[in-house]
Amino acid sequence: MSSAIELTGRIAALPKLGRRFDRIIVPALLLAGWEAFARAGFLPPALLPAPSAVLHALADWIFGIDQTTQSYSAHWLHDAYSSAWRVATGFAIAALAGIALGTTIGWWRTAEATLEPTLQMLRPIPPVSWIPLAIIWFGIADKPAIFLVFLGAFFPILMNTIHGVKAVDRNLIRAGAMMGASERQMLWHIVLPAALPSIFAGLRIAIGSAWMLTVTAEMVAVKSGLGYVLWDSYYFLRYDIVLAAMISIGVLGFASDLLIKQLMNAVLHWQKATTVAGRGG
Numbered sequence: 001m002s003s004a005i006e007l008t009g010r011i012a013a014l015p016k017l018g019r020r021f022d023r024i025i026v027p028a029l030l031l032a033g034w035e036a037f038a039r040a041g042f043l044p045p046a047l048l049p050a051p052s053a054v055l056h057a058l059a060d061w062i063f064g065i066d067q068t069t070q071s072y073s074a075h076w077l078h079d080a081y082s083s084a085w086r087v088a089t090g091f092a093i094a095a096l097a098g099i100a101l102g103t104t105i106g107w108w109r110t111a112e113a114t115l116e117p118t119l120q121m122l123r124p125i126p127p128v129s130w131i132p133l134a135i136i137w138f139g140i141a142d143k144p145a146i147f148l149v150f151l152g153a154f155f156p157i158l159m160n161t162i163h164g165v166k167a168v169d170r171n172l173i174r175a176g177a178m179m180g181a182s183e184r185q186m187l188w189h190i191v192l193p194a195a196l197p198s199i200f201a202g203l204r205i206a207i208g209s210a211w212m213l214t215v216t217a218e219m220v221a222v223k224s225g226l227g228y229v230l231w232d233s234y235y236f237l238r239y240d241i242v243l244a245a246m247i248s249i250g251v252l253g254f255a256s257d258l259l260i261k262q263l264m265n266a267v268l269h270w271q272k273a274t275t276v277a278g279r280g281g
Contacts, residue, residue, distance in 0.1 A: 049240040058244035061229075069241055072229060076248070083214055083225040084252060086142060090149025091210045098154050098206075099199060102161025106195075107187065119158065127151040127213050135221050145217035145225075152213035153206035160202025164195030200264040204257055211253040226252075 031051050038050035045053070057069055064074025072079075104111045105119075127148050134144035168191050176186045218227025230245035 046237055047239065049243065053240045054243045054247070057238075057240040058247060061241065061244055069238075072233075072241065079224065079226050079229050080248060080252060082222075083211075083218065083227065083249075086145045086214045086217075086222075086225065087149055087207075087210045087256070089142075090146040090214070091153050091207060093146070094150045094153035094206060094210070095157055095203060097150075098157030098202070099161050102158045102199075103165055103187065103192065103195075105158075106162040106165025107191065116162075119155075123155045123159075127209075128216055131217070131220055134217075140221055140223065142222065144221040145214050148213045148217045148221075149210045152209035156205040156209060157199070157202040160198045160205070161195065164198025165191055167198065168194040196268060200260065200268070203260050204264075207256045207260055208253060211249060211256065215249055 035050050035052060038045065038048050038053075042048075049057075058076075059065055060067065060069045060074075061072050062074070062076040067073045101115070101119075105116055106112070130148060130151060131144070134147045138144040138147060172190050172194060173186060176190045181189070214225070215227035215230065218225040219231040222228055226245050226248050230242050230249075233239070233241035233245065
C-alpha cells in the first residue's frame with residue numbers, strides 16, 4: 001500500500017519537474033551554443049569569452065580563487081553592496097514621493113490641475129540627460145547616482161499610483177461616504193487599498209529602472225559599484241569581467257523584483273483569495 005502511495009506521489013510530481021525543465025531548457029541551449037561558438041575560434045577569446053571563462057572570472061571576483069581578475073579579486077561583495085545601497089536609497093525615496101504625490105494628484109482635482117502638467121513635461125526627459133547637472137550639483141560620489149535612481153524610479157510609481165487612485169470603484173467611495181467616513185478615512189481604508197495592485201505594478205517597473213540608472217551613473221559619476229567595474233573592465237578589454245558584471249546586475253535585479261513580488265503577495269493576499277473564490281463560483 002505504501003509503495004502504491006509513493007508511486008502515485010512520484011507520478012504527481014512529474015508535471016512539476018517538467019515545468020522546471022521548461023524554464024531552464026532555453027538558457028541551457030543558449031549557453032551551450034555560446035560555448036561552442038566561442039571555442040570554435042571565429043572570434044578571438046578576448047573579444048568573445050566563453051561562458052566557462054566568464055564564470056571563472058565571476059568566481060574569482062567573488063571568492064578570490066586565483067587573482068585572475070586582478071584588483072577586483074574577492075571584491076564582489078563590496079561592489080554589489082555599493083550598487084544595491086544606491087538602488088535601495090533612491091528607490092525608497094522615489095516610492096515615498098511617488099505614492100504620496102500620485103495619491104494627491106489622483107484624489108484632488110486641484111492638485112491634478114496644478115501639478116500634473118509640470119510633471120508630464122519632466123517625465124519624457126531621459127534620466128541620463130540629468131547626469132551633467134547631477135555631477136555639478138552633487139559632485140562625484142553616491143549622491144548623483146541616488147538622484148538618477150530616484151528620477152528613473154519616480155515616474156513609473158507616480159503614474160501607476162495616479163491610475164490606481166483614479167480607477168477605484170466609485171461605488172466603494174459612495175458606500176464609505178454613506179457610512180460617514182471622513183475624507184482621510186476613505187483615503188486610508190478604501191482608496192489606497194484598492195489602488196495597491198496598480199501601485200505594486202509601478203514598484204516592479206521602477207526597480208528595474210533603478211538598477212539600469214545606478215549602473216549608468218556608476219559608469220560616469222561614481223568610482224565604485226558593479227557599473228564602475230563594468231566600465232573600467234571595458235577600458236582594459238576584460239570582457240569576461242564585463243559579462244560577469246552584467247550577470248551580477250541581472251541576478252540582483254531579479255532578486256529585487258522577487259522581493260517586491262513576495263511583499264505584494266503578502267499584502268494583497270485578499271486579492272488572491274477573491275480570485276480563487278471567483279473561479280470556484
